[in-house]
Amino acid sequence: MFERRDAVDPRGMRLTEKPIRRIERAVRLDGVAGSARDLVHRLLRRRRLKDALHGVWLGHPLHPALAQLALGSLLSASLIDLCGGRRRDSSRLIVVGLLATGPTAAAGWADFADGHEEQQRVGLVHAALNATAVGCYVGALGARARRSGRGRGRSVAGGVLAGTAAALGGHLSFRMASGANHAEEVQHIGPENWQPVGPVAELPLDQPVRRLIGEVPAFVLRRSVRDEGGETMVVLSDRCPHLSAPLHEGELSSVDCQPQVTCPWHGSVFRVSDGEVVHGPATAPVPRFDTRVRNGLLEAKVRTLPGVSAS
Known part of the structure; x- marks a missing residue:
């Protein structure tokens, strides 16, 4: 040998x-x-x-x-x-x-x-x-x-x-992962069962924060919906798909009543509602998490790929 x-x-x-x-x-x-x-x-x-x-x-x-x-x-x-x-x-x-x-x-x-x-x-x-x-x-x-x-x-x-x-x-x-989707693995390593994020009342209104969903860093936003007079919870991956910048440090804005977040490093813009790309350099969307509120506690789990059932 x-x-x-x-x-x-x-x-x-x-x-x-x-x-x-x-x-x-x-x-x-x-x-x-x-x-x-x-x-x-x-x-x-x-x-x-x-x-x-x-x-x-x-x-x-x-x-x-x-x-x-x-x-x-x-x-x-x-x-x-x-x-x-x-x-x-x-x-x-x-x-x-x-x-x-x-x-x-x-x-x-x-x-x-x-x-x-x-x-x-x-x-x-x-x-x-x-x-x-x-x-x-x-x-x-x-x-x-x-x-x-x-x-x-x-x-x-x-x-x-x-x-x-x-x-x-x-x-x-x-x-060197230039052009690669730096958030691709989130859908594979994120928890498929509901995980506690924290009490809704402790989340700042209209200000994104970073939380861990299992072991995955997440962008969490408690957003006011003025037209409906209520609130909605949004949880996305905290990693910009372009080069992994922390999205919770980005700037929030609104275009046609649609909230957007701008990556703090290279200026990619994403829709907060679904993580879709509005402007590059990123070309892949930010992975989303499913959310629910039970007894005032926000819970989230990874949104699985089509054909893959969650736990």
Whole structure:
């Protein structure tokens, strides 16, 4: 039998992780990243445009969906050139990939601007590699237009750079959880049986507070309903789905008599009544809890997924 031994450095880090971890810790990139972030925020002042690029309308981040078309087309072109295929087929794929690059990059920059510092450092290198790859592909088309023999080499070089950039993008998405739904597990780990939250009379009116439902932090709001002259209880997850900000620290507002809460970190806006996204960067709703009041005591339990019965 052979014992598997993973390659790690003296501190226990896998050798394959070292280059990316160095990027994550590269504080010298913060100046450029900060300038890029501020520029993106200035360019995306229109909330509708910003929401569209984040993918609020789609229900999940737009950038990864667009990247499939751009990256798939460009890498396919590089493989054709590497294998000695027809230049016409490669050139057509390069054109398709370049046309898809514009909206893909715009969506990526929108997500970049609302990430944390480590994500922005990796995102900056990811963008730089992609920009260099685009330059290679444009150069490949230019060389072919001049009937130069360098088109294939530039296409293959672009593929290497694009693939490396894609690896960084995967690290951002899966290791650093950029674009991930940070509240997804609430529906799976929250209690399915009724749990006491506290006496209703002890909850402040129209001011969210943090409470634990089982072991899950919750946003609890005792809300006055002026039209009906009564009160209603709202319990949501306290974690913003974007990057886990504590929602109970957010600002409450009302639009068309619909209460909303704004995330204190990156400004995502959610409807209080059902947790649905009003404005990004979040694209997933805040999980809701079922509530009931018995003998003046508020109780809550997780709202289970369809087809799953509560205890």
